[in-house]
Every structure is written in structure tokens, then in C-alpha cells.
Amino acid sequence: MINRKLLVAAAAAIVAAGGGALAVVPALAATKTVTVKDNVFAPTALTVAKGTTVRWVWRGRAAHNVSVSRGPTRFHSPNKVRGSYSKQLGRAGTYAIHCTIHPGMKMTVKVR
Template structure:
């Protein structure tokens, strides 16, 4: 660590401390029989958070992709998943398929 002395006070030089990057989060609304974001692209390690905004019950399920996950059926609240495998995910609501779907590209 590099220290500078300014007026008798030791100061840590900018850039001397490495600060880890904060993990990214991308939010998608689950509303009115659609995902509000038909397609998103995120980096590996991003957490995708689905937030329920409508009245109808929905779930979030991977129909096709490099990893599988599924939320419970909900009418409120949220569900989050950290995506660590690169590839294309087709996300559906199993109640409202085939019309309620979205794509997530993880790079």
C-alpha cells in the first residue's frame, strides 16, 4: 500500500486499495401474463430478480438452457437466481405457456 504524507497526516494513495466489484442484479417484472423484458443480456454471475406486479399467479421456469431452476407459483413477492453458466435461457411461466416467455443471454 502506498502512503503519502501531507501536512503530517498519512494518506492512502488512490488506487492503492482494490475494491471488489459489486455483483450485478437485473430486475424483470412479472405482470399481466407477460415478462416485462422479452429479452435481456447479462454477464455471468449476474443475479436476475423477477418481481410480481400483477394479480394473476405466475412462476418462473427454465424451459431450455444450460441450467435448470423454477420458482414457486406466486401472486406477489420476488424470486432471484444468480446465473453462473453462459448460454441462452428460455424462461416461461408454466401456467401461461407458450405465450408467456422471455430469453436471457448470459455471456
């Protein structure tokens, strides 16, 4: 005979865990998109909450990259002509970002 009380307790535990996980997902899933055009980022300034993922999407014809020149953490995308590059920003501060191929191609991301 199956122990019905144990089954009910197990089901309740699974529902509680699932509910908790679902409640956490929206905060972690926040994403902001930046368009990488020929020789300009759009927008050029962005302010996001800590933990936000910034996703750069290539829309131009020339190769570009996303490189942090100054900021709480450094990262550097490959040179790309299409596709996207995402980075979750977990440390607060101002990130000065540029494309190393086009020195005038700059933007800032403020994480608070």
C-alpha cells in the same frame, strides 16, 4: 508493554483484506430486474454478464412462475402473486424461460 510493530502490521493486514473484498463486491452485486406482469414478462429479452443476478418482481394479480424450459441450468420458482425470485446466472448460454401456468408467457435471458 504492547508490541507496537505487531499492532501496526495487523492493522495493515486488515485494511488490505477489507480493500480487496470491497473491490470484488461491485462485480458480484450486479442485478437486473424483470417485472412479472399479468401474462407477460418485461422485458421479454435480456442479455447479462456471467455472474449477474436476475431478480423477477411480481406486479400482476394472477399467479405466475419463472421456469427454465431450455438452458445451461434449470430452475423453477414457486407460483407467486407477489414478492420476488432471484437467481444468479453463473453459466453462459441462452435460457428460455416461461410461466408454466401461461404457456404464451415467455422470455429469454442470454448470459455471456
